Amino acid sequence: MDPDEYCQRKAAASGSSFYYSFLFLPAQRRRAITALYAYCREVDDVVDEMQEPAVAQARLAWWADEIGRLYAGEPQHPVSRALAPHLQAFGIRRANLELVLEGMAMDLQQNRYLDYAALARYCHKVAGVVGELSAGIFGASDDRTFEYARKLGLALQLTNILRDVGEDARRGRVYLPLDELKSHGVRVDDLLAGRYVEGYLPMMRAQAQRARGTYAEALEALPAADRRAQRPGLIMGAIYATLLDEIEREDFRVLHQRIALTPLRKLWIAWRTWVFGPAFGQSHPR
Numbered sequence: 431m432d433p434d435e436y437c438q439r440k441a442a443a444s445g446s447s448f449y450y451s452f453l454f455l456p457a458q459r460r461r462a463i464t465a466l467y468a469y470c471r472e473v474d475d476v477v478d479e480m481q482e483p484a485v486a487q488a489r490l491a492w493w494a495d496e497i498g499r500l501y502a503g504e505p506q507h508p509v510s511r512a513l514a515p516h517l518q519a520f521g522i523r524r525a526n527l528e529l530v531l532e533g534m535a536m537d538l539q540q541n542r543y544l545d546y547a548a549l550a551r552y553c554h555k556v557a558g559v560v561g562e563l564s565a566g567i568f569g570a571s572d573d574r575t576f577e578y579a580r581k582l583g584l585a586l587q588l589t590n591i592l593r594d595v596g597e598d599a600r601r602g603r604v605y606l607p608l609d610e611l612k613s614h615g616v617r618v619d620d621l622l623a624g625r626y627v628e629g630y631l632p633m634m635r636a637q638a639q640r641a642r643g644t645y646a647e648a649l650e651a652l653p654a655a656d657r658r659a660q661r662p663g664l665i666m667g668a669i670y671a672t673l674l675d676e677i678e679r680e681d682f683r684v685l686h687q688r689i690a691l692t693p694l695r696k697l698w699i700a701w702r703t704w705v706f707g708p709a710f711g712q713s714h715p716r
Contacts, residue, residue: 433512437468557587569659581648671710
C-alpha cells in the first residue's frame, strides 16, 4: 500500500465529516489535505486509544522526532511520506504540525479547563492551526483567509465538544469551561454520571450560542476573493453547523447518546454548499 492510499483509507475509515469536504478537490490538493487529515488522526488516536499515559507520551515523542525527519527529507511513516511532496507547495510549516502535536499532548496532561480562555488556547492548537494549514492547501490569496480558517476551526471544535460531552465524560474528560458549569449550577459529577440536571439545558444553549457566533465571525472574515477556493472548509462549516442545529433540536441529550448526521445527509450538504455556497452563520433551529 503506497502512502497516499494509506491516508485515503485512514480518512475514509474514520467516517468523519472532513472526508466529504475533500471529494470535490483537484487531485493534488485532495492528496495533500487527506495526508494532513491522516496526520491529525494518527496523533489524535495516540491519545484516544492508548490506555497507558507513558506509552502515549512515548508515541507522541516519536511523532515529534518524525516531524524532524519529515523536514530533513527522511520521513518514515506512510502519513509523513504522503505529506512530504506538499510541504513547499502548500506552505505546510513545521511549527504548525508541532502545535497540533502539542495540543494532542495537552490531553495527557489535563482533562479540565477553568474558563473559556484556557479552552480556546487548547482549541487553537488542535483545530485552529489545522484550519490554517487546510486553508493554505485549498488556496489563499489574502492573509485574512487564515483568520477565517482559525475561527472556523474553533467553531468546528466547539461543536465537537458539544457533540461529545457524554463520550468525553465517560473517559473522565470535561471540555466545558468549569466557571460556566458552576454559574449554571452544573457539577462535573453530574456530567460524569450522565445526569441532566436543571441548569444543564441553559448551560448547553449558551455554549451553542458561542459556537454559532464563531461560525458567523469566520464567515464574515473570509474575503470574497477566496470564497471559491475555500469551499471545502465552507462545506465543513455547513455540515457541523447543521449538526449543531440537530443537537439543539434534541435538547442537547448527548450525555447518553451520540447525535450524528447520516452519510447521505452530509453528502447532500457538501454538494449544496459546493454549488450554492454556505448557508451557515445565520441558521438557528428555533
